[in-house]
Amino acid sequence: MDQIQLTIQTAIKAWEMQISRTDKFLGSLDDASLTKEIAPGKNRISYLIGHLIAVNDNIHAMFGMSERSYAHLDEAFVKNADRATNREPGISDLREDWKRSNEQLSALFSRMTVKDWLSRHTAMTDEDYLKEPTRNKLAVLMNRTSHVAYHLGQLALATPRR
């Protein structure tokens, strides 16, 4: 494996680590616990999971290489705050969506070439990209990894402190 492929693999592993930690968290809770707030007056666990599914699913649109499957979750989990809509899926659907959406992203990442990763994302013009070539698809992956970690930190508060 050459240096650049190794580095892209490293970034994918960092992503997978956050997804796998979130998986583990979800696996540790029963359905009733998923409807609890992470702290008094804050988002419910289920909202944050729906939010992660929808935001991560948007990677497909930003990369322009595959179709989104969970755009219908944007209304309840991205455009609106928790409990502002009544358009949420049930908990077992949410668990299934979480699992399936991660499988879809893993499949996308595994078929991307080095050239794909280092090319601009669709939210950026060619001109902007020439000025700032670090704003490529790999940067999107890294920032989405931080986004998962950000909300995982909040989710972790829902469990009693060890």
Next chain:
Amino acid sequence: MDQIQLTIQTAIKAWEMQISRTDKFLGSLDDASLTKEIAPGKNRISYLIGHLIAVNDNIHAMFGMSERSYAHLDEAFVKNADRATNREPGISDLREDWKRSNEQLSALFSRMTVKDWLSRHTAMTDEDYLKEPTRNKLAVLMNRTSHVAYHLGQLALATPRR
């Protein structure tokens, strides 16, 4: 800039984005607010900042290329839970340590070569590294970036929801 340098710069930018967001959060709070809990019964803001300083400072040890400056914070902020010791610095010292420790890390990152980034970290044997070459210094940076994001997500709970 070649592909691998570009990719390393992308990872450093992802790190800087989390640090800069944490900076902004800290700048928005007065000293008294920093001693508040992020949620009832959870860590205080000041503890999480001390924790981030100490854990990030340990990057110097893991890279083996420079000396740690904040190992004395490990006792209060890594080895022990919040409020378990009375060895914490005052808030203004903590703010100064946060700023200075980030400057030190930026200086370290900026002088590292591609070869440095792709070499193993000190917590790993040569043998392990041969088996898993993605566990290099760049992987440490990515995982520490997620770690900052994880706690930043918690810190953000301390402010009223918008």
